[in-house]
Each structure stands twice: as C-alpha cells, then as structure tokens.
Amino acid sequence: MELRHLEYFLMVSKELHFTKAAEKLGISQPTLSHQIKMLEQEVGYPLFNRVGKKIELTKVGEIVQQESLKIQGSIQSMFSQITAMTKVEIGELKIAVLPGEITDLVSTLCIQFNQLYPNIKVFIETTDQVEKAVLENRADFGIGFHLSQYDTLQVTKLYDEEFYFISNKSNSDQKISFSSVFDGPLILFPSMHQCRKILEKTSSEFGKQIEPIVETSSIESILNLVRSGVGSSVVSRTLYEFYDTKDLFFQHIEEPSLTMEVYLMMKKNCFINYAARKYIKLLISELQKLHFHIEKGAITSLQNSLL
Structure with a gap:
C-alpha cells in the first residue's frame, strides 16, 4: 500500500466526487479511479458505494478513512518535529475556534503573536465542529465551549x-x-x-x-x-x-x-509544533494577567507538556 493511494482516497472521501477530487489532486479522473480501484483490491473490499454520479463511503471505507487520517497526522507530526528541532521561527499555525467570543479572543491575541513571531502565518478556522477540525488535522489545536468525548483528544479546561x-x-x-x-x-x-x-x-x-x-x-x-x-x-x-x-x-x-467552560483541544500523543507551543503559552499568560478563574492543575500540566 502506497502513501499516495491513501492521499487519493482521503481526497475522494472528503469531496465524495471523483472529478472534483481529481482536479484538486492535479490528476485525471481515470487515473484517480484506477488508483482507488488498486487500493480496493489491496484492502479486499469496496471503499465507496457508487449510486449514479454520487458516491458514499462503505463501512470498510469509514475504517480506512479513520486510520488514514491517523497515518496522515503521524506524517505531519514527523515533519513538524523535524522543523521544530531547529527552532526556526517560521511556518504556520492553524487554530479552530467556535464562532463568537472565542474567535475575538484568538484574533486579538494574534496581534501580539504577530509582533513576536512575524514570520509565522496564522490561520483561524471558525467552525461549530472544533473537535472534528483538530481530529482531521485542519487545526493544530482548537478552543471552544463544548466538550465532546473523543478518546483521541487531549482536552484541557482553560477557564x-x-x-x-x-x-x-x-x-x-x-x-x-x-x-x-x-x-x-x-x-x-x-x-x-x-x-x-x-x-x-x-x-x-x-x-x-x-x-x-x-x-x-x-x-x-x-x-x-x-x-x-x-x-x-x-x-x-x-x-x-x-x-x-x-x-x-x-x-x-x-x-x-x-x-460557560472554555476548553483547549489537541490530538493525544501528537507533537505540538513550535508555533502552537508559543501561541498557547501567550494565551495562558494573558488569561493569568486578566485574573481569570483558571484550572491551575490542568494549566500546570499543559505548560509542562509545552516545554
């Protein structure tokens, strides 16, 4: 099984449309269909149900999607660790936040963060599904009010x-x-x-x-x-x-x-890149300055994990 097969599969599972997925991958639709067929042959089961022009994941496809996302996350973590070892203040930071007050908090802190680290690009995704954005590697971490139970998430109550x-x-x-x-x-x-x-x-x-x-x-x-x-x-x-x-x-x-309780969410056992560590430290510092009622034990544990 090749990594590109998983990359192609994840794009199709995201778009649920072979032509659109092929366009985003920069390959032809027949080539993409052939690669997916090769992956299905290797797995031994169909990954998509094809109904006319529409497709949907099969139960086996859902399993492959979940495990492929873990593999993708591990690869991204590997490169993040390599980059962070040099402590070069470049790169990007992706944050997922709920619409509303938390977005304003995160955006306001970006002003200070940019002054400290002008070469790090920050991308803020406003979404009602913060946990999903973190699990799908669209965000380095997420901040929101609601706490959903995911075994693969490390959740810290901030304040x-x-x-x-x-x-x-x-x-x-x-x-x-x-x-x-x-x-x-x-x-x-x-x-x-x-x-x-x-x-x-x-x-x-x-x-x-x-x-x-x-x-x-x-x-x-x-x-x-x-x-x-x-x-x-x-x-x-x-x-x-x-x-x-x-x-x-x-x-x-x-x-x-x-x-309401405010939580910070990250993937468990996932390397925290340089930009994310610096931003979270800045966030904690600002909350302490404003004398918010924070969870000291949880915050101390989070700070230790950022060292």
Missing part, C-alpha cells in the same frame, strides 16, 4: 467564562437578576454567537423572548452603541476585558448566572 450585563450608566448594585436584563432595549450578537445561544436557552426557560433592538457581530459596534445610550448588552468577560471599556459599566448576572 470559566462569565457573561456581563453592560450599560453606559453607573449602578451601585454590582449584580442584576437575569429577568431584569430584559427591562430595557438590548444590543446583541446574532444567534450564531455562543453568548446569544446561552441567552436564548436561558430566556426560554423563563418564558421570555429575546427581541434585540440591534443585532451585530461586531463587538466594537456593540460597545459604541452602548456608549451612545441606544441600549444595554450582554457580553463575555473576555471581550469586556480585551477592549477599551473604561467608560462603560458592568454587572454580574445572577438568578441564574451565565457561565
């Missing part, structure tokens, strides 16, 4: 994210009940953002319907609208701390409080 109620008016009471959040006009992120999803879920439990006066995916727009008195908002502590909010006021939300 607890709290969501604040913010306005342009000072209030002597540092806390506000969740039901009181809806007393005035709201400026919120769109429904795809995790903050909005938490609000939607909690409000439905209270029998309340969220009807924001303004929806925008720009945190800077939200802050400016709050400053101008158009309305109040609910944002993560991460965003509140990372942006200039000295002229704004926040209150802790209670009854119930709005919090």
Whole structure:
C-alpha cells in the first residue's frame, strides 16, 4: 500500500466526487479511479458505494478513512518535529475556534503573536465542529465551549467564562437578576454567537423572548452603541476585558448566572509544533494577567507538556 493511494482516497472521501477530487489532486479522473480501484483490491473490499454520479463511503471505507487520517497526522507530526528541532521561527499555525467570543479572543491575541513571531502565518478556522477540525488535522489545536468525548483528544479546561450585563450608566448594585436584563432595549450578537445561544436557552426557560433592538457581530459596534445610550448588552468577560471599556459599566448576572467552560483541544500523543507551543503559552499568560478563574492543575500540566 502506497502513501499516495491513501492521499487519493482521503481526497475522494472528503469531496465524495471523483472529478472534483481529481482536479484538486492535479490528476485525471481515470487515473484517480484506477488508483482507488488498486487500493480496493489491496484492502479486499469496496471503499465507496457508487449510486449514479454520487458516491458514499462503505463501512470498510469509514475504517480506512479513520486510520488514514491517523497515518496522515503521524506524517505531519514527523515533519513538524523535524522543523521544530531547529527552532526556526517560521511556518504556520492553524487554530479552530467556535464562532463568537472565542474567535475575538484568538484574533486579538494574534496581534501580539504577530509582533513576536512575524514570520509565522496564522490561520483561524471558525467552525461549530472544533473537535472534528483538530481530529482531521485542519487545526493544530482548537478552543471552544463544548466538550465532546473523543478518546483521541487531549482536552484541557482553560477557564470559566462569565457573561456581563453592560450599560453606559453607573449602578451601585454590582449584580442584576437575569429577568431584569430584559427591562430595557438590548444590543446583541446574532444567534450564531455562543453568548446569544446561552441567552436564548436561558430566556426560554423563563418564558421570555429575546427581541434585540440591534443585532451585530461586531463587538466594537456593540460597545459604541452602548456608549451612545441606544441600549444595554450582554457580553463575555473576555471581550469586556480585551477592549477599551473604561467608560462603560458592568454587572454580574445572577438568578441564574451565565457561565460557560472554555476548553483547549489537541490530538493525544501528537507533537505540538513550535508555533502552537508559543501561541498557547501567550494565551495562558494573558488569561493569568486578566485574573481569570483558571484550572491551575490542568494549566500546570499543559505548560509542562509545552516545554
């Protein structure tokens, strides 16, 4: 079995279309079909079900896909280790993050990272399937709220994210009940953002319907609208701390409080390349500076693995 056969197979399993896969591989469609047929003969079973112009993986094909991804990851890890041994500050960093607050956190840190390592290219993939992006080697690591159980993933809890109620008016009471959040006009992120999803879920439990006066995916727009008195908002502590909010006021939300756990995900037993190590160290450093409630034991273990 040759590595190129696995490469061809993975492309077809991704595209589920021989012509498109052949174009991306830069070979002819007949050549690709012949190579896949050779792989099927070697395996002893069909890898794809062919229904007209459409194809799908067979059960055997799913097994081959899973194991091929592991082989691909091992090869990438081999080259990453060789590159990292030289400690040359070049290369690329791929990060997978959930849409919303985490994307803003990761993107903001990229400014500092670029200043420290200008020759490392950073690619941020915003996706609802962070774990899948890491498992398929599309990302060196992922950051998100949701924790899914995958035996092949190393998952580290970074910190607890709290969501604040913010306005342009000072209030002597540092806390506000969740039901009181809806007393005035709201400026919120769109429904795809995790903050909005938490609000939607909690409000439905209270029998309340969220009807924001303004929806925008720009945190800077939200802050400016709050400053101008158009309305109040609910944002993560991460965003509140990372942006200039000295002229704004926040209150802790209670009854119930709005919090989510933030996790960092990497493949188990996979070499952490130079760029990823440096970025994760920068992330941990920033979280510590902002005095987030972090999991000290987990963070210490993560830091030791980055040495």
